[in-house]
Amino acid sequence: MIRPDAELLLDINDLHASVEAQPILNGVNLQVRAGEIHAVMGRNGSGKSTLSKVLAGHPAYRVTGGSVRYRGSDLLELEPEERSRLGVFLGFQYPVEIPGVSNLEFLRVSSNARRQQQGLEELDTFDFDDHVRERLSVVQMDPAFLERSVNEGFSGGEKKRNEILQMALLNPVVSILDETDSGLDIDALRIVAGGVNQLATPENATLLITHYQRLLDEITPDYVHVMAAGRILRTGGRELALELEKTGYDWVDEEVASTGQGVA
Amino acid sequence: MTSVSTRDLVSQPYKYGFVTDIETEKIAKGLSEDVVRLISSKKEEPQFLLDFRLRAYKHWLTLEEPDWAALGYSAIDYQDIIYYAAPRQQEKKASLDEVDPKLLETFDKLGIPLSEQKRLSNVAVDAVFDSVSIATTYREKLAEHGVIFCSISEAVKEYPELVERYIGTVVPSNDNYFAALNSAVFSDGSFVFIPKGVECPMELSTYFRINSGDTGQFERTLIVAEEGASVSYLEGCTAPMFDTNQLHAAVVELVALDDASIKYSTVQNWYAGDENGVGGIYNFVTKRGQCRGARSRISWTQVETGSAITWKYPSCVLQGADSVGEFYSVALTNNCQQADTGTKMIHLGARTRSTIVSKGISAGRSSNSYRGLVQIAPGAKGARNYSQCDSMLIGDEAAANTYPYIRSQQPQAAIEHEASTCRISEDQLFYLQSRGIGFEEAVSMMVSGFCRDVFNQLPMEFAAEADKLLALKLEGSVG
Numbered sequence: 061m062i063r064p065d066a067e068l069l070l071d072i073n074d075l076h077a078s079v080e081a082q083p084i085l086n087g088v089n090l091q092v093r094a095g096e097i098h099a100v101m102g103r104n105g106s107g108k109s110t111l112s113k114v115l116a117g118h119p120a121y122r123v124t125g126g127s128v129r130y131r132g133s134d135l136l137e138l139e140p141e142e143r144s145r146l147g148v149f150l151g152f153q154y155p156v157e158i159p160g161v162s163n164l165e166f167l168r169v170s171s172n173a174r175r176q177q178q179g180l181e182e183l184d185t186f187d188f189d190d191h192v193r194e195r196l197s198v199v200q201m202d203p204a205f206l207e208r209s210v211n212e213g214f215s216g217g218e219k220k221r222n223e224i225l226q227m228a229l230l231n232p233v234v235s236i237l238d239e240t241d242s243g244l245d246i247d248a249l250r251i252v253a254g255g256v257n258q259l260a261t262p263e264n265a266t267l268l269i270t271h272y273q274r275l276l277d278e279i280t281p282d283y284v285h286v287m288a289a290g291r292i293l294r295t296g297g298r299e300l301a302l303e304l305e306k307t308g309y310d311w312v313d314e315e316v317a318s319t320g321q322g323v324a
Numbered sequence: 325m326t327s328v329s330t331r332d333l334v335s336q337p338y339k340y341g342f343v344t345d346i347e348t349e350k351i352a353k354g355l356s357e358d359v360v361r362l363i364s365s366k367k368e369e370p371q372f373l374l375d376f377r378l379r380a381y382k383h384w385l386t387l388e389e390p391d392w393a394a395l396g397y398s399a400i401d402y403q404d405i406i407y408y409a410a411p412r413q414q415e416k417k418a419s420l421d422e423v424d425p426k427l428l429e430t431f432d433k434l435g436i437p438l439s440e441q442k443r444l445s446n447v448a449v450d451a452v453f454d455s456v457s458i459a460t461t462y463r464e465k466l467a468e469h470g471v472i473f474c475s476i477s478e479a480v481k482e483y484p485e486l487v488e489r490y491i492g493t494v495v496p497s498n499d500n501y502f503a504a505l506n507s508a509v510f511s512d513g514s515f516v517f518i519p520k521g522v523e524c525p526m527e528l529s530t531y532f533r534i535n536s537g538d539t540g541q542f543e544r545t546l547i548v549a550e551e552g553a554s555v556s557y558l559e560g561c562t563a564p565m566f567d568t569n570q571l572h573a574a575v576v577e578l579v580a581l582d583d584a585s586i587k588y589s590t591v592q593n594w595y596a597g598d599e600n601g602v603g604g605i606y607n608f609v610t611k612r613g614q615c616r617g618a619r620s621r622i623s624w625t626q627v628e629t630g631s632a633i634t635w636k637y638p639s640c641v642l643q644g645a646d647s648v649g650e651f652y653s654v655a656l657t658n659n660c661q662q663a664d665t666g667t668k669m670i671h672l673g674a675r676t677r678s679t680i681v682s683k684g685i686s687a688g689r690s691s692n693s694y695r696g697l698v699q700i701a702p703g704a705k706g707a708r709n710y711s712q713c714d715s716m717l718i719g720d721e722a723a724a725n726t727y728p729y730i731r732s733q734q735p736q737a738a739i740e741h742e743a744s745t746c747r748i749s750e751d752q753l754f755y756l757q758s759r760g761i762g763f764e765e766a767v768s769m770m771v772s773g774f775c776r777d778v779f780n781q782l783p784m785e786f787a788a789e790a791d792k793l794l795a796l797k798l799e800g801s802v803g
Contacts, residue, residue, distance in 0.1 A: 139762075140757040141762050156749070156751050156752050158752055158770060160772075161769055161770060162773070169760075169761055169765075
């Protein structure tokens with residue numbers, strides 16, 4: 061939903077970042093307002109996953125220039141845990157397994173960290189148990205997964221559902237979903253996308269990082285951005301994704317070549 | 325636990341590092357036959373015990389210090405140690421109110437209140453300060469159940485026949501270098517006797533405190549559970565921070581008769597030395613339990629977090645048919661600490677079973693080795709063992725080793741061994757952080773998850789303490 065007067069949540073200006081001295085982002089500009097759903101598309105290596113990691117504060121990525129403001133304050137100044145507590149959520153492409161740490165306890169600690177920041181009462185074990193069981197329906201998840209270690213032995217689809225469950229519990233302001241569709245069959249994709257749609261409100265915003273158009277059949281974006289060589293090359297509406305689906309990414313390569321922006 | 329309380333917790337590096345200023349009676353440095361006789365005479369011991377000490381001392385003189393452990397340390401000068409130090413007070417007091425308030429205050433500061441009003445409601449405590457036991461709580465209440473819980477010095481005087489019957493029967497005085505040394509010069513420790521058919525009505529606990537800088541602590545603990553008896557016992561240990569090393573060489577013997585059960589838990593937090601490895605306790609301990617009777621059970625649970633050097637293998641001799649031995653261990657090393665620890669399960673009786681779960685965590689530049697033996701004798705038909713040894717590395721300068729020895733002379737025995745090594749990865753930490761969980765808390769969450777199987781074995785009051793202790797010990801070790 062596009063409302064020009066909606067709050068500017070995320071304001072990315074000329075963002076440059078590198079990993080191990082290799083520049084990956086070369087001047088990203090992006091504004092995200094409340095109520096909007098953005099899709100960032102591009103080939104592997106275009107920098108779209110790096111953008112998500114930088115926004116979440118992964119220590120392996122170094123910001124070399126530009127700025128990111130989140131609701132008016134400097135996002136890049138904050139530790140990853142502070143970003144989460146303030147409402148920035150990253151749904152991982154490959155959620156890691158954490159043996160020995162109970163999924164339920166992890167969800168509770170995480171959720172309480174966010175609640176504390178919001179000035180809400182922290183939930184004890186019993187109240188949280190009720191709360192989480194109610195939220196499971198968002199992604200139709202089996203309660204048995206609460207009793208297991210975080211992501212340990214989960215299938216690809218179960219891991220992604222666990223990500224969206226976390227999103228449902230953390231009630232984020234800006235959600236960045238990095239290739240949430242990858243590795244999902246069509247049923248799992250519908251469930252996960254259904255969860256994202258349920259969680260979208262006029263107050264929050266979603267940034268979908270994806271390679272394929274098929275996720276956008278399930279979640280309708282307000283904006284589609286095409287990334288290449290660490291920059292946003294073109295921005296359009298829903299139809300841009302359909303065009304990409306038809307023509308592939310070859311025209312993107314040509315455009316990058318003609319503007320002298322070699323793919324790193 | 326909120327992140328704030330974790331920070332508060334980890335901001336105190338070693339909160340037990342203080343020294344109590346108290347007048348101490350010490351004997352001169354050095355070890356000789358005269359010193360052995362002097363210790364025995366100070367304690368007014370019967371002849372059998374003096375003979376026991378002298379035999380041990382003479383044997384010790386013939387032994388060489390073992391060097392097979394994966395430990396490196398400069399040679400210990402056994403003539404540069406004081407073998408007996410005691411806070412100066414007259415007789416052991418009949419009432420706690422007469423104990424030197426400085427000593428009571430010391431134990432208060434350690435979180436072990438001894439006075440009638442403040443003591444823990446369901447745990448009886450024997451408090452050992454340097455070489456002597458200063459107080460034992462709830463003795464009378466336990467006596468009503470026929471349970472004897474006192475210092476070993478008192479037991480020698482009051483129950484000499486029991487001590488004579490059992491001492492040295494599980495760990496003989498010539499067992500090994502450090503056991504022989506302990507047998508010659510041991511000063512105090514705890515004595516527990518649970519008579520036939522009695523389930524000990526409360527947790528028993530001994531708290532060991534080293535206070536003097538130049539004194540060795542050589543405690544000796546003996547626990548006997550008669551037929552059908554059961555007891556849960558916990559020991560805790562702390563010491564002040566000195567820039568020299570102190571020697572701690574203890575012996576613990578457990579005897580379980582038919583259908584008896586002994587659960588022995590340790591939370592060891594001796595001073596570990598500073599981040600450069602200066603100072604700290606040398607902890608050389610021989611702990612062994614004998615499942616003498618049929619269907620008896622001995623369970624060791626240890627959380628080893630302190631000491632510069634740890635050399636310790638709590639073991640079970642499974643003699644009675646159908647007896648059960650268990651070993652659950654968390655050993656954490658940080659900075660320059662070194663640990664070589666594990667267990668021995670000696671299966672002699674038919675259908676004996678043993679379980680070993682060892683979790684080693686190495687951080688900083690430390691070295692952490694698991695060394696274990698599972699031995700199945702020809703007569704142990706149907707014996708079974710399950711061993712699981714997991715190591716976790718934090719940072720890239722720490723070392724973890726596993727040395728499992730299996731000797732089976734019984735073709736039908738079932739022996740399973742599993743081992744794993746993992747490292748806390750940057751991606752795991754980032755995942756937890758990106759869910760609002762602070763860095764230190766993320767580390768301690770992963771470490772306590774790793775140790776959960778062992779913490780579940782601790783008495784409830786201490787499981788939470790153990791969790792906090794690990795968080796404290798890992799402060800600043802990551803990143």
